[in-house]
Amino acid sequence: MRKPVIQINNLSLYISNKKILDNVSFNIYEKDYLSIIGPNGAGKTSLLKCLMRIYSYSEGDVFFRGNPIKKLSQRNLAKQISYVPQSDGRLLPFSVEEFVMMGRYPHLSPFTSFSVEDKKAVKESLELTNINQMANRSLNTLSGGERQTVFIAAALAQGADILLLDEPTTFLDPKHEHDIYRILRKINEELGITIVSVTHDINSAVLQGERIVILKNGAVQFEGEATEIMNKKILASAYNKDFFFLKHPKTGQTIIAPEVPGQ
Amino acid sequence: MIKKRLVTLFVILFLSIAVLMIAPFLGMETITLNDLFEGSRDHTKIDIFWKIRIPRTLIAFLAGAALSISGMAFQAMFRNPLATPFTLGVSSGAAFGAAMYIKIGIIFSVLGISGQLLFSFIGAILSILLVYGITRIKKGFSTATMLVAGVAINFFFSSLILFIQYVSDFANSFRIIRWLMGGFEIVGFLPVKTILPFILIGSAVVFYLTNELNLLLLGEDIAQSRGGDVKKIKLALFFGASLMVGGVVAICGPIGFVGMMAPHICRLLIGWDHRYLTIVSFLFGGAFLVFCDTISRIVIAPAEIPVGVITALLGGPFFIWLLLSGGSDKRIF
Numbered sequence: 001m002r003k004p005v006i007q008i009n010n011l012s013l014y015i016s017n018k019k020i021l022d023n024v025s026f027n028i029y030e031k032d033y034l035s036i037i038g039p040n041g042a043g044k045t046s047l048l049k050c051l052m053r054i055y056s057y058s059e060g061d062v063f064f065r066g067n068p069i070k071k072l073s074q075r076n077l078a079k080q081i082s083y084v085p086q087s088d089g090r091l092l093p094f095s096v097e098e099f100v101m102m103g104r105y106p107h108l109s110p111f112t113s114f115s116v117e118d119k120k121a122v123k124e125s126l127e128l129t130n131i132n133q134m135a136n137r138s139l140n141t142l143s144g145g146e147r148q149t150v151f152i153a154a155a156l157a158q159g160a161d162i163l164l165l166d167e168p169t170t171f172l173d174p175k176h177e178h179d180i181y182r183i184l185r186k187i188n189e190e191l192g193i194t195i196v197s198v199t200h201d202i203n204s205a206v207l208q209g210e211r212i213v214i215l216k217n218g219a220v221q222f223e224g225e226a227t228e229i230m231n232k233k234i235l236a237s238a239y240n241k242d243f244f245f246l247k248h249p250k251t252g253q254t255i256i257a258p259e260v261p262g263q
Numbered sequence: 264m265i266k267k268r269l270v271t272l273f274v275i276l277f278l279s280i281a282v283l284m285i286a287p288f289l290g291m292e293t294i295t296l297n298d299l300f301e302g303s304r305d306h307t308k309i310d311i312f313w314k315i316r317i318p319r320t321l322i323a324f325l326a327g328a329a330l331s332i333s334g335m336a337f338q339a340m341f342r343n344p345l346a347t348p349f350t351l352g353v354s355s356g357a358a359f360g361a362a363m364y365i366k367i368g369i370i371f372s373v374l375g376i377s378g379q380l381l382f383s384f385i386g387a388i389l390s391i392l393l394v395y396g397i398t399r400i401k402k403g404f405s406t407a408t409m410l411v412a413g414v415a416i417n418f419f420f421s422s423l424i425l426f427i428q429y430v431s432d433f434a435n436s437f438r439i440i441r442w443l444m445g446g447f448e449i450v451g452f453l454p455v456k457t458i459l460p461f462i463l464i465g466s467a468v469v470f471y472l473t474n475e476l477n478l479l480l481l482g483e484d485i486a487q488s489r490g491g492d493v494k495k496i497k498l499a500l501f502f503g504a505s506l507m508v509g510g511v512v513a514i515c516g517p518i519g520f521v522g523m524m525a526p527h528i529c530r531l532l533i534g535w536d537h538r539y540l541t542i543v544s545f546l547f548g549g550a551f552l553v554f555c556d557t558i559s560r561i562v563i564a565p566a567e568i569p570v571g572v573i574t575a576l577l578g579g580p581f582f583i584w585l586l587l588s589g590g591s592d593k594r595i596f
Binding site (some may be wrong): 075093111 | 485
């Protein structure tokens with residue numbers, strides 16, 4: 001059995017007296033590719049924000065390699081865990097390289113500039129994500145797909161070995177979606193980076209992820225291997241909707257399709 | 264790019280030093296180097312130079328520098344180009360203190376520091392604590408709460424000032440208006456010494472947090488995920504900048520425009536990176552205010568125009584020109 005890097009124990013979160021996360025417990029293992037799915041409002045984003053300490057959770061504990069994350073400084077946490085938030089389309093006045101460079105913040109001390117090591121890390125993550133040719137472009141001129149890749153590159157430059165992603169492909173066309181998944185797979189397999197990805201795309205979750213967690217109303221409803229969720233009951237009770245399982249005509253893979261409206 | 268930045272930096276440094284060196288010689292009475300060295304003949308000029316012009320130049324520089332980097336810090340923190348050092352109500356708090364002092368009409372001083380200064384400083388601290396308290400009670404130390412609390416406090420004190428003016432006689436009412444225009448009519452070095460610790464501490468906080476200011480531009484969630492302790496950073500910036508502004512306003516009154524526009528002008532000149540922007544804002548803000556103060560002494564000499572009038576009259580068109588001449592790649596935010 002692989003070692004857990006993050007242990008979530010009975011985690012609960014309240015925001016203005018509303019329970020957002022309800023007694024959530026599961027482990028994230030080393031080199032995991034974990035997908036978190038579930039209906040809107042299930043608490044998926046909030047869970048990621050708790051792990052990144054953007055929200056401070058109300059009850060329970062999160063352990064990072066055996067130590068409670070509440071005891072880590074934010075800087076140390078950022079050296080271990082990085083985060084790609086949901087795209088909000090906000091205009092930022094930076095060039096791609098400058099933006100990725102800011103991923104090195106946890107390694108900076110006051111009054112210092114970026115070191116050779118910082119620059120090397122930035123170069124490597126630009127190459128890894130295949131965007132070094134757009135290093136000098138302004139973030140505002142990028143398409144949604146390019147922008148998302150840049151955000152991933154910046155998170156990689158941070159040097160953490162756990163990457164949290166919040167709906168990394170939601171606004172992307174099929175080709176860019178595929179590109180993003182290819183990058184994620186590459187860094188997971190080649191660099192051994194643990195990936196935790198929140199998504200609405202059940203098919204990709206099954207195809208990409210080894211393990212899946214389903215959240216509903218703030219609680220864990222399912223946790224297990226990706227193949228186990230090919231089960232009408234599990235999906236139907238998570239989304240209150242019927243699903244069909246189809247065979248891909250070429251590859252033979254199972255594809256999950258929601259019930260068509262009006263039938 | 265870095266080379267270009269360094270050149271801009273040195274040009275601004277050179278211009279600031281030049282302005283600082285020339286300004287004390289100009290005014291109602293022009294002083295020449297000869298007057299200073301062969302001074303035995305004209306003691307008045309030497310006195311004007313050392314006891315009035317030099318302290319005045321220094322305080323104008325310090326005030327401009329402090330207002331400029333405070334405005335810059337607030338603009339980054341609130342991610343709002345309209346933020347000014349006075350957005351959080353510091354100036355109206357100070358103005359209320361000054362107005363109270365004028366209305367009460369008892370003239371006193373403590374350790375050589377005038378009662379008016381003391382009152383306006385207490386007013387400034389009061390408004391800082393009110394904004395902090397309100398933000399604290401609402402959980403999460405949110406920027407939006409801070410901004411709204413600041414604006415509310417601003418209106419509250421402004422109304423109190425209007426009320427005090429309304430119930431005052433014409434002379435006092437005019438003194439209050441004159442105070443609100445701001446100025447550097449000081450004598451001797453005491454005000455400079457009084458203001459210096461505030462500006463040193465406040466600027467140290469802002470200079471220490473330049474990397475963090477860059478981080479805040481990305482938005483609070485990303486800043487936090489990059490390892491910035493956003494709450495602590497905001498708190499440090501809030502107190503650092505507010506104390507600095509409180510000190511300046513207590514002595515010089517609420518001098519407008521510099522705090523909002525100087526950082527924008529500097530952003531157009533050198534870009535968003537606060538590691539450079541903070542230095543440039545400090546120098547430019549200081550030099551700009553010394554320049555404006557000098558103009559205000561010369562234009563209708565022997566009378567003086569309040570410096571707050573000059574800053575916007577000169578700076579406004581300059582800013583617009585810079586904004587339009589830059590092309591579309593120059594962005595203020």
